[in-house]
Amino acid sequence: KTLASIKSERIRKSSIFLLFVLPALVYLFLYCYLPLYGVQIAFKDYRVGKGIEGSAWVGFKHFQKFLGNATNRSLIWNTLRLSVETLIVGFPMPIIFAVLLNEVRQQHFKKLVQTVSYAPHFISTVVLVSMLTLFLDKNTGIVNTMLRAFGAGPYDFMSRSDWFPHIYVISDIWQNLGWNSIIYISALAGVDVGLHEAARIDGASRLQRIFHVDLPCIFPTIAIMLIMQTGNLMTVGFEKAFLMQNPLNLETSEIISTFVYKMGLNYRQYSYSTAIGLFNNINQQNFSFEDILGVSGGSGRGRRGG
Numbered sequence: 001k002t003l004a005s006i007k008s009e010r011i012r013k014s015s016i017f018l019l020f021v022l023p024a025l026v027y028l029f030l031y032c033y034l035p036l037y038g039v040q041i042a043f044k045d046y047r048v049g050k051g052i053e054g055s056a057w058v059g060f061k062h063f064q065k066f067l068g069n070a071t072n073r074s075l076i077w078n079t080l081r082l083s084v085e086t087l088i089v090g091f092p093m094p095i096i097f098a099v100l101l102n103e104v105r106q107q108h109f110k111k112l113v114q115t116v117s118y119a120p121h122f123i124s125t126v127v128l129v130s131m132l133t134l135f136l137d138k139n140t141g142i143v144n145t146m147l148r149a150f151g152a153g154p155y156d157f158m159s160r161s162d163w164f165p166h167i168y169v170i171s172d173i174w175q176n177l178g179w180n181s182i183i184y185i186s187a188l189a190g191v192d193v194g195l196h197e198a199a200r201i202d203g204a205s206r207l208q209r210i211f212h213v214d215l216p217c218i219f220p221t222i223a224i225m226l227i228m229q230t231g232n233l234m235t236v237g238f239e240k241a242f243l244m245q246n247p248l249n250l251e252t253s254e255i256i257s258t259f260v261y262k263m264g265l266n267y268r269q270y271s272y273s274t275a276i277g278l279f280n281n282i283n284q285q286n287f288s289f290e291d292i293l294g295v296s297g298g299s300g301r302g303r304r305g306g
Contacts, residue, residue, distance in 0.1 A: 121176055263276065
């Protein structure tokens with residue numbers, strides 16, 4: 001038999017198994033590859049009446065307009081600030097919570113704490129922001145009520161731009177702490193009990209066993225989760241930032257995703273918003289996007305957009 005006939009025979013025998021892959025391939029094509037056709041809008045002066053093919057090609061004009069405007073660069077800084085602060089402050093919290101919960105010996109109390117910590121994850125973003133607005137209200141919020149009891153405040157938290165990043169990060173930790181700790185709790189459950197027994201015989205305290213037994217055993221899991229979260233640095237939740245925005249905190253709350261939404265839907269600058277969205281998706285590559293477009297960072301020689 002020829003090599004081609006052997007391959008065709010194998011494909012024919014495995015055809016029933018290939019059918020299981022078909023739904024995944026259809027999904028990838030419809031939602032991952034087919035939309036790439038519209039990305040060319042970023043390089044054209046798109047007009048609805050002319051369509052994608054009939055619109056004029058303008059190259060990197062919209063990228064230069066965004067990167068060349070010093071005001072727009074604050075959007076990148078705000079996005080990075082929220083992402084990095086969430087990573088630095090929020091990443092260790094589920095690990096600490098999982099380790100502490102693993103040390104609880106009362107099973108009923110442990111299950112209760114787990115259930116309570118998981119619950120906020122299932123709260124929708126709209127409800128979460130509504131809760132924040134009520135809790136942090138300057139006049140009737142529970143936070144300001146407690147501050148007034150101690151002779152401080154009241155503070156208008158939601159209207160202060162310097163408070164926005166901290167409120168965003170703290171609320172994100174509260175909402176996802178329990179849910180993100182599940183994988184670490186599972187990893188701790190797989191730690192060999194014999195290691196703890198040996199450490200206990202050697203006179204190790206509970207804290208020493210945490211640092212020298214538990215954490216080293218779950219370190220591969222921690223490393224993988226850190227790599228995955230680092231890869232999403234520029235992926236800041238649009239819904240939460242948009243709902244928490246108001247005219248008084250726009251200085252720090254305006255991020256790339258909210259700006260794209262406003263440019264595309266409110267001002268109908270489709271090509272401009274598509275270019276910014278495309279930039280946000282590829283800006284973690286190991287090259288300087290500004291150098292490619294001929295935009296100078298701080299020398300004053302770059303082109304300025306409108």
